[in-house]
Amino acid sequence: MKSGKLDKSIEPVYLLLLRRPGITVREISAALAISEARVKECLDVLADLALIRRSWQEPDALMPMNPEKVFEAFLAQRQADLAKQQQEVEELRALGARLVNEYAAEYSYGQGGPFERLTSLEAVRARMDELVAATTGETLAFAPGGPQTPENRAASRPLAQSLLARSVAMKTIYLDSVRNDPASMEHAHWLAENGGETRTTPVLPLRIQIFDRRAALIPINPEDSSQGAILVEEPGIVAALCAFFDLVWEMAVPIAEPKRSRGVDSVSPQERELLRLLAQGLTDEAAARKMGISLRTERRIITEVSARLGANSRFQLGQRTSESGLLSPDTSSMASLT
Template sequence: MLEILGVSSAAESVYRAMLGKPELGVSGLAAQLGWSEEQVRGALDELARLSLVRQSDQRPGGLLLVNPEISLVSLLARQEVELTQRQQEITSGRLAISKIVAEYVDSVQNRRRVDVEELNGIDMVRVRLEELAHDCTSEIMEFTTGGGQSAESRQASKPIDQALLERGVHMRCVYLESVINHPQTVSYLDWLTQLGCRVRVAPSLPLRMVVFDRRAAVVPSNPDNTAVGALLLRGSGLVSALCALFEHIWEDAPPFGATRRRDEDTGLTSQARAVLSLLAQGHTDEVVARKMGISVRTARRITAELMTQLGARSRFQAGVIAGERGWLQGSVDGSAVPD
């Protein structure tokens, strides 16, 4: 019953026993429940951490129940705060998209020229990308989702990337961390960096996109199926929002090839912390896997390891405990290195 508040079934059993007989000590509770004293002490430690019991001032080492009307309501309030914080994280994650929508609405209302070109099918997308790359003169910013890239995708990108870099175009790309498990993509990124492209990696990315000269951007028309087609966006408002999103993620992403570090406070890798953040937002293992470019099996393994590390019995409880420990605050990876 109290598991929704983060109270384990063992701690709840001890709590209810103390409600009926508050005078019982550790040995008395152990006898009544048929447990060992060690089990009872473990449950009492949990109740004390949740502020459901406190130390007795009259009996050294003794514990007293905190008035349930105060303690349980306070515990529920903390859960509500955590839920609010997670909702705020989801809201802030959608901020860039909201800005794009707002700019689009403003442009229509002000009768400005709306320049959104729909590109249907992968062939049309690649032709348009070749044209935009040919006309690009100064800078490219790119998010590449999906983890390891297919041979067809690498073959299509190689001559375009080479021509851009040989012309002196400043090129920055962010790939998913999971590419390190795909040797062919790793080789391709090594080749890119040797030509002068600056590559960084992130545990997850919001969408696939390419921005040309901060004036035009290509984004998928359906982020869940990039093969369907794409949208070519122009205009300072629309593209500026995407550029701001890129700079935000670029700032926190470590360079490709850098040693992956664990967070000093949590001991988590950036990948594990990203999984935790996505779980806290309510995503399924399938969605987590797609966003991070990993297999569903890997996503489930990382989730299980996180639940074990947190001592959680459910995904919801894992999110609550992580929130209590401050593991959901800040960026996914604070180990960004200036490049």
């Protein structure tokens, strides 16, 4: 216990002096069952705080003092100390907020708002990995700049493989000039072989990447994508970008048609489960709700499965499903799909 520091350990000593003025160190030690050294420490604190003094008549005897003024001064000092500490805390909090903002502006891949500024290629690629992992329906992309560099193709292929392996639809629009580049054409055909769709158009305004029609990456500087990108999740803006993409897609020319299979292996587990639920008589809304997907996604899946199986109606889809043995005998009757 440091001299001058008030704590509860001195209370029993002070109370004993208050009740038995003139009591000695030895008597306090015996009465409180503590060492004399401990008693002396407590007395030192009481003396520093002016809570005791020596008797005028008996110098060896200790007398208690009125604690009111002492505690007023003590509490005032403590309040001043606390106010100073609180000010330091607020200054540190403000400093921390400034540093966090500065860090986020340069390096953070933070999420949560309708707009997110990613100011380096590293930040963009890290965020892309997260967006690809969360995508379940489709990706849409403008890829301007003519023939893609080997670095761009090498960086994009693992992401494309991750999406296509999960039966995520991929639509990419390149410039017509890629048709003169064998490496770019090879990449486009590779996408088609794995289920992706690629088209070309004479001009594209800027690079865009859209995920599940809910988030879009656009460059900070359309003339220099190395400066980073802005992630937009504002529904109105994303919807406008999607409508723009759909318009360009309709006018663009396919490079290669995506590979379509009519066998059992062409249907993913998610698609098979949807067909099974519909075969059981569930409505589109009920099936979508049970699978945890939107009604739009559910209907897109049905459209894509119908195309792969060569079905032009729900009734024909039921026939194709039954003929291909996609479902077990007890649930393969697809009459309810109509």
